[in-house]
Amino acid sequence: MREYSPLPFDQTDDQADLRSMVRSILEQLATPQRLSETDENEAFDEELYAALAESGLVQLEGDLDGTPASHESQAIVLEELGATATSTAVSFVVQYMAVTLLTQHGTPAQRDRFLGPLFEGAHRAAFALTEPGGGTDVARAMKTRATRNADGGWTLNGAKMWISGATDCGFFIVLARTSPIEGSAVGGITMFLVPADAPGITVNEMDTVAIHGLSTCEVGFADVVLGDDAVLGDVDRGFRQVIGTLNGERLNAAAVALGIARGAHDAALDYVRGREAFGRPIGGFQVLQHRLVDEAVKIEAARGLLQRAARVADAGGAAETLSAMAKLAASEAATTATENGMRAMGGSGLSREYPMQRFWRDARLYTFAPLTDEMMTNFIAEHHLVLPRSY
Known part of the structure; x- marks a missing residue:
């Protein structure tokens, strides 16, 4: 009987090389036994992630000057991860989101502090948007607040739900309401870069039926004090930027x-x-x-x-x-x-x-x-x- 052969991919030589690189790393590290163990133990595969990041797969064609990676390149990486190590694929979706936001809206200082280590795999981001009382309509339901301090900084209070990778991230991108709703609910919300070790943050892992190789968490912010340089993008325009x-x-x-x-x-x-x-x-x-x-x-x-x-x-x-x-x-x-x-x-x-x-x-x-x-x-x-x- 003729051997099964998958249909060819529509891709350039560079894209074929990228796909081959991802597959090579997965063949070495994402063995069936290892995938089963991380799923059973509900453990993030740090070695696999490090190998992928060290190979430039978080950065791809992006750079610290604000040049973004191509959507096609990201899609190739994510398809290959999804076909094998699905939890790692979900983590990469979050990292690509953080890379995009920092690339588009970060200051040079913010890109040096957060984006460089993200590219290298030295730390990971968690994106904190969804709240206990709001999913699809999160902007209108958002109760997390950031208020101005006398010194120009901010104090963050609130709770987020269903946050991927919050147990072992290096920083959060948090959306919080900074002005009352006037007209459209998407206005008056700001993005903040929040170090994961900032005092006042609590993280509780949730028990979920799927994506066992990546934590899903409740995250609380109780009087978390931030500097003015924690704002990512424009004040009150964070949700529109997202x-x-x-x-x-x-x-x-x-x-x-x-x-x-x-x-x-x-x-x-x-x-x-x-x-x-x-x-x-x-x-x-x-x-x-x-x-x-x-x-x-x-x-x-x-x-x-x-x-x-x-x-x-x-x-x-x-x-x-x-x-x-x-x-x-x-x-x-x-x-x-x-x-x-x-x-x-x-x-x-x-x-x-x-x-x-x-x-x-x-x-x-x-x-x-x-x-x-x-x-x-x-x-x-x-x-x-x-x-x-x-x-």
Whole structure:
């Protein structure tokens, strides 16, 4: 029987080299046994992260002068991580978000202090936006406050929820309300760079069903005193500045979800080729073949949308609708591939001996992060189909 061969990637030689580099590091360090151990022990893989950062995969083409990395390069790294070490992929999404915000809005001093070590892997960032009482409508619900001190600095008070990597980050990017709501709720919110060891910060890890290799936390800020140089970007415009990065975050979420879909698809193919029933491999049964083909089509469609959106964004074009479509398509591919994989493997799918159950759990994150699939659908309806706002 002819050997299975994945479809070729649409990529330049440099992009092929980048993909090959990531795969080489993962083959050495992200072995099935190691991935299983970090998932079971709910431990972040510091060695893997260090190797990736030392190879320049946090920085990519970016630099301290404010030059950003390309969306295509980030998507390649995240797809490869998503197909193997999904928790590390989620951490990289956060780091790329921090890199973007520091690149676009950081002062030279802030970039030297925070961005340089971030590039080197000397520390990691945690992005603190979501709150206990507000998710999708977080700007209107935001209760975290930063008030001016007499010396020109700030005092930060409040609580954040669902914060990835907060147990071992070097600093937080925290959004806090600095002025009352007047008109639009997105105004009056400021970004702050907060060292993780600042007095008054408490971090409690949450018990989650997925992404076990990266902590998910509640973070409290009680009278945390900050200097005026802690403001990232413009006072009262922080939320608007974050909105300006959402296109890239959607693309990066799509890339991880695409990777999860590909990882689950490959794992299912390996299983159905080797598992026999009624005297032949179960991959010969039509219902399984149809499901596998359906997910293969969804994977390639999601990749096509992701590449198109990333290229438009890198060229400076309007990619918001394409990135929303890519995120929806990749989320659908991930949930389809993991659901089909669990059904194809039957009882083995429930076994932690196999990675399918981890892919199945981790894929659920991208049905609601960074925004829910329903909000992505609303966005496309309003901005692409020009239909009335539905919420």
